[in-house]
Amino acid sequence: MSHHTDHTDHIDYKDVVHAAERINGKVRPVTLTPVDSGTFSAGEVWLALEFMQHTGSFKARGALNFTAAHIEDGTMPDAGVVIASGGNAGLACAWAAAQHQVPATVFLPQNAPAVKVSRLTALGAEVRLTGTEYHHAMEAAAAHAEQTGALASHAYDNPYVAAGAGTVLEEIYSRTGTPLVDTIIVAVGGGGLFTGVAAAAARHDVRVVAVEPENCRALNAAIEAGQVVDVEVDSVAVDSLGARRTSPMALHMAGVADVRPVLVSDEQIIAVRKALWEHRRLAVEHAAATALAALTSRAYLPAPNESVAVVLCGANTDASTLA
Template sequence: MESPGNSPLPEQALSYDDVKTAVGRVAGHIRPVTVTPAEAGPSGGAGHELFLALEFLQHTGSFKARGAWNFLRAHHEAGTLPEAGVTIASGGNAGLACAWAARRQGVRATVFLPVTAPKVKVDRLVGYGAEVRLVGTEYAEALAACEAFAEQSGALASHAYDHPLIAAGAGTLLEEILDRVPGLDTVVVSVGGGGLFAGIATAARQHGIRTVAVEPEHCRALDAALEAGTPVDVPVDSIAADALGARRASAMALDAALRGDVRSVLVPDGEIVRTRQALWDDRRLAVEHAAATALAALPHAYRPSPGEKVCVVLCGANTDPTDLVAD
């Protein structure tokens, strides 16, 4: 059995070289991100340039497709994909990406989710051909079941966020954003367990760009890790918990936060809901709460300076849009 902790591939702290290697692996297999200027709208504020990275248009509806493809492709190149296929525990988006990448590469996928996962995500997983197993009410319980299954079956254990190949794949997004926004000063990203954050922050550090890490007030795994100086368990209670509900941030994410120009900020659920509704009202963008979390940081939790070029990553759209109020 392979797992995030004993992969046959070289294990190391995430580096910019890992991101650059991932750029080559995902090229031609993922959708290049669309970046659009946002002169006015739900972010408020003035005096800075604001851009939105529409990564929710990615395959499977979130950035997770990047890491999933990089993970499986790297194991394919190394000859370490077992007959039992790949398995993953996921609040939804990582499972979707894993199932999509597995189908594209001819690999079996077994996905474990909490019973609280949105039905829209479960239905899509089945559509991608994955075997879906619902276990527990939180990600940690689904993860334990996934680990037991990998041990028994010999399936390759992927991870929703805590693996260098997953994070490096996510980091390819920052490289594409820079191609579209020369002179970028700051990238703003939502944080759950920290895979997207670690990849983007690692690439951003290479280019001298600030990363703003945004979490719900009551899903503050990275913020708590920074406060404690080590990853710690935190309570999970947020409207965005289906995607940002990791009990603890990865050591890789904490390392990226400590080594780069990073600001950690928290936003209340009410502001996340308001921002998501405003994205629909003002732009007709239907995103999930995790995506709205990043934009909810502006301009109060993070106030850009005059002239600052800021890009906010809208990371996913696997949501039930029926709770968006018609205007």
């Protein structure tokens, strides 16, 4: 059994490499598209279209790695996996379980949108609605894991999930014909994508710009305090970036890699999401727009010859709000 099945406080580059080997050929390769030169005054900017991934977000990578690693270790129970999430993590968990013919149970509050329930059901998950708030679903999922022996997955605070997310940078970096990037910009919620990307970035000497909404700053606040702290969350991107606290792994990586934490306003996030739709017909969720807002708001200014990749992480959004 791998020493990484418990909640260790860090991952490193080899975890990302192992993840890349496990999920190779089973996830969609990330597409990079250049941004018109001069748009952000300096540097060469590429959009990494990870929202085109299976289930509409980068989370398919981590969920698949989590599932495959436990099967490989012989630690996948007959009861399969369980998670509380109506968002990207739940979708990814259900999809990854289906790829390996493993049962997935997803707990949601009773007021969860019907469209989310039907998407999860279509992926083969068993959906259980309980309570009125998210924490009720969390508690029910934990109880289910306890009673049935199902493996509890987590949206971000898990080494396999974080390492799987990091494969997006590993892929960009190792692919021939791809520009070698100096900097990668990611939105941060709980910190799974950030943790994995930073682990790979530290190896390749790539800077990580960690972007959060001003009022969803779990990582930013943890870096400031020198420890994981609870924050109030209130942002247009709260559906995907609304973690009340970051993971210890994310805070650890912030001290290991070359990291620039930046904050952007909701107004900037909304403007970027609209612009991506109006100028490129890209329908992305607010979290994806958050990453690009680091450049449009000039919270991060690339040097003249800097090559930057911005991860557009997800597209599970209500497209009717774009027009």
